[in-house]
Amino acid sequence: MKWQGGRKGGNIEDRRGMSGGTKLAFGGIGGVIVLLIGLFMGGDPGLLLQQMQGAGGLTTEQGEYQSTPEEDRLMEFSEIVLTSTDEVWTHLFKQAGQNYQKPTLLVYTNAHETGGCGVGQSAFGPFYCPADQKVYLDLSFNRELNTKFGAKGEFALAYVIAHEVGHHIQNLTGVLGQTNAMRSKMREREYNKISVMTELQADFYAGVWAHYVNKLTSIELTYDDIVEGMQAAAAVGDDHIQERTQGYANPESFTHGSSQQRMYWFKKGYESGDLNAGNTFNDPSLQ
Template sequence: MEWRGRRQSSNIEDRRAEGPVGGGFGGSGPGGGFRIPVGSGRGGGLSIGTIIFLVVIYFVFKAMGIDLLQVVSGGQPTPAGYERSAQESSPGEEDTKAFVATVLAETEDTWNGIFKANGETYREPRLVLFRNAIQSACGNASAASGPFYCPADQKVYLDMSFFDELSQRFKASGDFAQAYVVAHEVGHHVQNLLGILPKVNEQRQNMSEAQSNQMSVRTELQADCFAGIWGKYTQQKGLLEQGDLEEALNAATQIGDDTLQRRTQGYVVPESFNHGTSQQRSTWFKRGFDSGQLSACDTFNNPV
């Protein structure tokens, strides 16, 4: 994707300095948020007693001014209370931040134009960059939750380390694969502005778990389709390079529910799907990309 030298969005909140360097003790996705799934592995875990012992040891060393998380990760011991600021991030991180800001700007151009053409005003979302964990209006979230959109504050949340996971763990490399992730979450914002998310959330309250999961799938597939619409407009600007479309389609495939479940647990449970299969996700992204039309993305009144 040809992105360097283009406008960067001012709707970036860099909150990477809010938390200490090093991972937390896990976490789950925020309530009410709409996220890119990251799956979870299964296997032997630690006993409660072992966990308590490790936590006690951690805080004992912390009181001595030694951060065991840094020691374990191969870094130097970190004085207690020290937090790395955003200004101390690596050149690679700053390059990724510039890329994200540019992609966000391109989504702003696309959706401002589409909304204006339909006599509406597009309210641009803010994108929050964080490290490890964050507090959103939808609740607490960790990097393990994956990128997500919170309709309560109309913000997209992203720990940029997810891009490394996308490439290494999910085998979905390339800058347009990363752009697809941002465009998908912005797609949820578009759904929110169109009144789709509030209606979906209201309907899901009176549904069974299976029905709720099916509704979630349709919601996620529409966000994929909206991401495809953005891809279409990006192509029309001449910004796509050879192989970019394939990168996005591969990313959509690699984070399909069936593919994730096979990778993490070795078998598939279709009734638990809440984002869509690999085929569905790539199909709906391509549908938006081919048409460039909102009308092509009605996943609620058409077979998915």
Template sequence: MRWRGRRQSSNIEDRRGRSGGFSRGGLRPGGGLRLPVKSGGGLVTLLIVGAIAWFVFGINPIALFGGDIGGQGSYQTSQTGAGGGVQSTPGETDDFVATVLADTEDVWGRRFEEAGEIYPEPTLVLFNDRVQSACGIAGSATGPFYCPGDQQLYIDLTFFEQLQQQLNAPGDFAQAYVVAHEVGHHIQNLTGVLGRLNEARRTLPQDEANALSVRVELQADCYAGIWAHETRSAGYIEPGDIDEALNAAFQIGDDTLQRRSQGTVVPDSFTHGTSEQRQEWFRRGYETGDFGACDTLEGRL
């Protein structure tokens, strides 16, 4: 991805180095959205972590699917392209993430303006170890997430290392896909989808609530595809970029993650969609660039 020397977003709040990442008092109810990641010796399973995050902290397991990663305060040699992600010299990953966020602001700002609306830009919070949001307290093991309660994205940049080294999804565009996916949840919050999901899941049986979460997650993948479509039109896409995003979508599919972590697949527990579904909906957004083509919900919310 051609990102160096371009505009960077100013909507970044750096909480790294703060004790516990806390900068606000009190917890408020809300849902969040993310990606499951490996922690220590194994992959945190969707079923356990999703249940804890969703029902204890009010963080939607969708939050367990959105990831970034860079370094824990210090980076090593810079590496981009040829399958490598942005990881490295101090601040380089920060600059990359700020550039990708700026791209999403441009894309969705234009889309909202065309619809006669103003796009409220989300803030991206960088943290390490754990962080407090309006959705509750989250640790690094839960991965990047979006919190509707404060309209902020939260990222511990060490997730990028896990994305590349543990989830087999290298490349700077894989990392960009994760940021764009979380911004996709912000779009869903603005359009009322997340509010309707949180309302519906209070009364639905678990398997039906999971099925709705899958549809919401796939829509965020499709919105990430729209961002990629616009990025291509702007001339920032390099050969291999889309393959990196599609591979990342595959590696974080529920079936692939469950097969890797527990050796079996339990479809009723899916909250994000299969590898094939995630690739399909990202590709649909990328190829069409059409907001209407991302209707995964089909009137279900």
């Protein structure tokens, strides 16, 4: 993946260290946490709420944050990738006669208040908040991708960012509003299927971005990078995570899709580049 020296200009907020000393309380956000859409846990608000209740609260200390050279490299990488998503989606929206509203990538450490989705913390993994149209990322997740999930290579993090931007596309098109409205009207097991469809479509959109990268952006990809993307998608499949954490997989509890499904939809987006091919909600295999 060739990205060094690539174009910058994405909307980036650097909130590492959370300077200013902010006290964040985890209680009382059960009603809004459903709007927080994450890479592998955001679709399960019950799990997130349990984690937050167990944590109790978090206070960050006043002080200047000292970044590492590796963090600075990842920060530059993330901005270049975000800029490339802006370029691709601006082009595709323009083709459809629409203006693209660019999201913001907010980079933080440990925990951060969102603009309408409660408090996110790095344990959730990267996530998107529709209320403020921001993608939240703790750069330490890159290490987890490599060590905990076995997703190697630089493109794994690029896939993660592109997936969260995929949720932004869903927000702009009204999909997230529609699916969230369904939550209170359906049983958990039924809504899990809707959640899976939502996440797989975000994977598809990440693949669409990859399809256009070499044509429209300053980043250059090879097919080896795409393989890394599929491996990253597989690494955060519900079955892979459940088997690693509890020893078995329960398909009825899946909220993001299996490893095979996540690879399939990412690859489909990459190979087709056709937004009309990504309607996961009408796919018979997902009903």
